[in-house]
Amino acid sequence: MPSPSVRQPIALLGAGGAGRALGVALVAAGFSVSAVWSRRRERAEELASLIPGSRVYSTPHDAAGSGRLVVLAVPDSAIAPLCASLSWRPDQAVIHLAGAFGRELLAAAVQAGAATGSFHPLQTFAGAAVPTAWQGIAVAIEADPSLKGELLALAQQLGSRPFLLSPEQRPLYHAAAVLAANGLVALAGVAAELIAQATAADRATALRSLFPLLSGVLANLDQLGLPQALTGPVARADRETIDRHIEALTHTAPTLLPLYRMLAQAMLPLARERAAAAPERLVALDDLERWLASEEVAR
Incomplete structure (x- = not known):
């Protein structure tokens, strides 16, 4: 069973290669993924079909609101605008999967009191999503002190090899x-x-x-x-x-x-x-x- 320290349910915003791979891996590891959203609804529906118990939402606001851990699995340039367009709660954690940028893209969530972090897989994802896609890969984590333990536990439960990355060394x-x-x-x-x-x-x-x-x-x-x-x-x-x-x-x-x-x-x-x-x-x-x-x- 997943570590109880990882807050759930998880909302997944974005259904591209990394988002698909993460969603399928989360379910395989026993996590609860409650919500899926994508700008292209057909992609969200395709991903939701692989995640039992998940629901496709029409708006990112509703999808994000249903989760306690919200993953912004969207292109780098879309992370900050998407984050700024949503309403956040202090009990939520918000993470993105970008490699070149850190928590600065999630400033709007920080202002609302949510915990924030980045969760970057040192891997490229293409083709069909498979449950084992995150196993054995390195994952770079940068997060609030209150969130680091959760993200380390999340990566370990996925079978990944997490390590902490400072903002200065990210580029x-x-x-x-x-x-x-x-x-x-x-x-x-x-x-x-x-x-x-x-x-x-x-x-x-x-x-x-x-x-x-x-x-x-x-x-x-x-x-x-x-x-x-x-x-x-x-x-x-x-x-x-x-x-x-x-x-x-x-x-x-x-x-x-x-x-x-x-x-x-x-x-x-x-x-x-x-x-x-x-x-x-x-x-x-x-x-x-x-x-x-x-x-x-x-x-």
Whole structure:
């Protein structure tokens, strides 16, 4: 059974990817979700069909009023306006799921005496909502002192791994999340375009050809960690291979040269960690670093 410290029932405002995943996970963990609302009623009805005992409300005001813990699972830009448009009670707690912003978006609820917090899953949600979607994922929590214990208990009951995040460190934390998630997608897109040029395949086929490689990298990160998961020419200090890459990009995709160079330079600290017991490799990596920073490569 859920911890009695988590106030219920829960009202869920927003039925996008994160909201759907959270709603289904809450029910699977035994929590009472009483209300669902979305600007698109069909989405709310679809989500409510997965949450026994919940009701679809026509207005966010009525939905929020039915819950003691209210989750604003709406786009970041809509959180503050939505919060300001609603009436809050001192016995309520209001949280949002945004990563880049904290409790400042919930100022209207604070003024009414409600407890506030943010509950950001370090995960991306797409496709059908499944009860296990929140299991094993990290959840960043920022909250009133009176609410922290509840949100920690909520995350633990969902099977997540919660941690506390200060307002000052939130932008850095979210930048890291964006680099890991969206940056990976961007790199996969760039690599797929290059594979397509090299093989005359379409981009979708090229992307599919990269899946085993990408899966292998993630498996290595999981099983070996850093820096051991780093392989390839930078890890080997293989300047000849890197030079061939740069030559090919110069003729085929010159706009990607700064990206390739920047990523190669970002690999160097990991390569040095991995070569800590190999003095000759460390010397070669120093030479490689100087070469990558030279005008010859920056051309």
